[in-house]
Amino acid sequence: MLLRKGRKMAQRMVLGFGVTEGRMGRFLVAAMALGFAALIAAGIAAAWSTARNEAHTRDVNHTYEVELAIDRTRIAIEQSETTRRGFLLTGDPIYLDTYRSTMADLPTLIARIATLTRDNPLQQGNLAKLRALTDDLARQRERTIAAAQRGDRAAALALFVSETSAPRMRAVRTLAGAMAGEEQRLLAIRNAEQRASVRVFYTTLAIAGLLLVLVAAVTLATVLRYTRDLATSRDRVRDFADTLEAQVAERTADLTRANDEIQRFAYIVSHDLRSPLVNVMGFTAELEGAAATLCALIDRAEAHAPEIVTEDARLAAREDLPEAIGFIRSSTQKMDRLINAILKLSREGRRVIAPEPLDLTAMIDGITASLTQQLAQRGATVTVERPLPTIVSDRLATEQIFSNLIENAVKYLDPARVGQIVVRGKRDRARVTFEIEDNGRGIAPNDHSRVFDLFRRSGNQDQPGEGIGLAHVRTLAYRLGGVIDVASELGQGATFRLTLPVALTDATIVATSGKAP
Numbered sequence: 408m409l410l411r412k413g414r415k416m417a418q419r420m421v422l423g424f425g426v427t428e429g430r431m432g433r434f435l436v437a438a439m440a441l442g443f444a445a446l447i448a449a450g451i452a453a454a455w456s457t458a459r460n461e462a463h464t465r466d467v468n469h470t471y472e473v474e475l476a477i478d479r480t481r482i483a484i485e486q487s488e489t490t491r492r493g494f495l496l497t498g499d500p501i502y503l504d505t506y507r508s509t510m511a512d513l514p515t516l517i518a519r520i521a522t523l524t525r526d527n528p529l530q531q532g533n534l535a536k537l538r539a540l541t542d543d544l545a546r547q548r549e550r551t552i553a554a555a556q557r558g559d560r561a562a563a564l565a566l567f568v569s570e571t572s573a574p575r576m577r578a579v580r581t582l583a584g585a586m587a588g589e590e591q592r593l594l595a596i597r598n599a600e601q602r603a604s605v606r607v608f609y610t611t612l613a614i615a616g617l618l619l620v621l622v623a624a625v626t627l628a629t630v631l632r633y634t635r636d637l638a639t640s641r642d643r644v645r646d647f648a649d650t651l652e653a654q655v656a657e658r659t660a661d662l663t664r665a666n667d668e669i670q671r672f673a674y675i676v677s678h679d680l681r682s683p684l685v686n687v688m689g690f691t692a693e694l695e696g697a698a699a700t701l702c703a704l705i706d707r708a709e710a711h712a713p714e715i716v717t718e719d720a721r722l723a724a725r726e727d728l729p730e731a732i733g734f735i736r737s738s739t740q741k742m743d744r745l746i747n748a749i750l751k752l753s754r755e756g757r758r759v760i761a762p763e764p765l766d767l768t769a770m771i772d773g774i775t776a777s778l779t780q781q782l783a784q785r786g787a788t789v790t791v792e793r794p795l796p797t798i799v800s801d802r803l804a805t806e807q808i809f810s811n812l813i814e815n816a817v818k819y820l821d822p823a824r825v826g827q828i829v830v831r832g833k834r835d836r837a838r839v840t841f842e843i844e845d846n847g848r849g850i851a852p853n854d855h856s857r858v859f860d861l862f863r864r865s866g867n868q869d870q871p872g873e874g875i876g877l878a879h880v881r882t883l884a885y886r887l888g889g890v891i892d893v894a895s896e897l898g899q900g901a902t903f904r905l906t907l908p909v910a911l912t913d914a915t916i917v918a919t920s921g922k923a924p
Contacts, residue, residue, distance in 0.1 A: 435626060442622045449615040456608035463601040470594045473523045473530075474587050480516040481583040483509050484541060488576060491548050495555055495563055503552065513541060520586075527593075533586045540582065544575050681746055688739050691732060698728045734780060760801045760886065762911040767795040767805075767841075771830055774810050781817050787826025789813065795832040796839045799910040804883045808891075809843075811876040812903050816845035821898075837909050846900040855893050887911055 487509040493502035517538060524530035554563035705724045708716045768791060775782075775789045782789065798805075813828065820826035824846065832841045850858060859881045884891045888908045895901035 438622050438626045442619055445615040445618040449612055452608050452611035459604040463597055466597045470590045473590050476520045476523055477583050477586050483513050483516055484579055529589055530586055533582055537582050540575055540579050684742055691735050694732050762799050764799050765805055768793055770806055774813055778817055785820050785826050787820055789828045792831040796834045798839055798907055800887050804887055808880050808883050811880045812843045816843055820847040839907055839909055841905045842902055844902040849897045849899045850895040850901050851897045
């Protein structure tokens with residue numbers, strides 16, 4: 408009633424400069440549309456500029472690749488000439504072998520240039536000249552090498568003195584320089600185009616920014632005038648807000664009492680769980696260093712004395728140990744995230760619930776995948792009766808609930824039989840009931856309510872844990888407007904039933920945030 412009366416008062420008001428509330432709304436919508444148009448124009452300009460930058464980067468990289476290919480080819484030609492001369496002067500076969508190897512690589516290097524410059528007719532023409540020069544060089548060199556191999560060093564040297572390889576080499580260098588210069592010319596053109604595109608982008612951005620500033624200034628001035636004229640109305644509405652403030656104060660007191668338990672819970676988590684977790688994370692880092700040292704030792708042993716390295720040692724050092732460390736690190740990180748979430752909840756009060764559509768089938772598949780190792784160790788399977796109903800709820804809280812329940816089912820399986828875990832769901836009007844059923848050791852009937860209490864556990868305490876999982880599940884379920892219970896007999900497995908609303912609404916959140924169950 409209070410809010411409706413205030414709205415009616417505001418709607419009856421007419422602004423001092425003669426503009427009604429409806430016209431003001433239309434003006435603001437038009438201003439916002441103009442601002443969004445400017446933003447869209449800036450976004451299009453940014454996308455275009457980004458595409459141009461990417462194209463320019465590709466072109467620059469291409470230029471560098473062509474220049475590198477040209478340099479490698481020129482170096483190979485000069486290196487082959489050097490080794491050929493070394494063979495003629497010394498007769499040492501090592502020079503001839505190096506010459507043959509270099510000349511064998513030359514066609515590949517030239518082919519690389521051809522591939523990179525296939526869209527450039529000028530470079531293709533230069534490449535044809537380069538092939539002719541290298542072929543001519545190769546034939547001339549083979550004649551001198553053949554004379555040297557026959558033992559006729561005098562003829563070989565005479566051919567070497569009379570040949571024109573030096574002019575040819577100069578021609579090769581000149582041609583390589585011309586090809587590199589062509590690439591630099593193309594790069595200069597591309598750089599100029601890039602600078603032009605950058606100027607266009609900044610011009611568009613400046614125009615869009617100026618338009619946004621103008622729209623913001625006009626809108627701000629209009630809103631200020633509008634709010635000044637509504638000041639009297641707001642004062643009157645404030646007089647009716649006293650009762651609302653009292654309700655808020657009462658609700659705040661309820662929230663404070665509900666948060667006391669969370670504060671105590673977070674204190675225990677921060678002191679009793681974080682210390683061993685920090686130790687585990689520290690020793691995991693030391694294990695990683697030790698694993699690296701061990702792998703290095705295995706590498707050296709394989710290099711110098713491979714017979715002492717067994718296959719088991721090799722697999723342990725290179726696969727088993729890193730994999731185990733990875734599982735340890737992922738588990739500690741998950742625990743650390745949970746602790747951080749609880750501590751943050753303690754500092755900030757209750758986390759804001761953010762309902763969103765959830766695909767429970769995909770979520771359960773992800774949780775099951777994260778438990779692959781534990782399932783394999785216990786020879787257990789998780790069966791999901793598809794499809795699970797979809798709901799609108801908080802993702803983090805829902806995932807924590809199902810993770811805790813499925814992990815508990817895996818942890819407390821009976822080793823005397825093959826583990827089977829089944830997840831199913833059924834919708835009943837505005838509620839959805841999920842069941843997580845296992846054939847594990849079960850829970851005694853007098854412990855059904857006890858297992859949901861904080862730090863309370865039932866049965867044989869042969870599994871690690873502090874007894875906070877199911878207590879946390881119950882709290883989260885209540886925050887999501889749901890309830891959880893268990894049906895079980897000792898030695899016959901257990902079935903946890905979680906009931907949640909199909910769609911978590913603001914009213915549900917308010918109703919469940921006032922006090923703990």
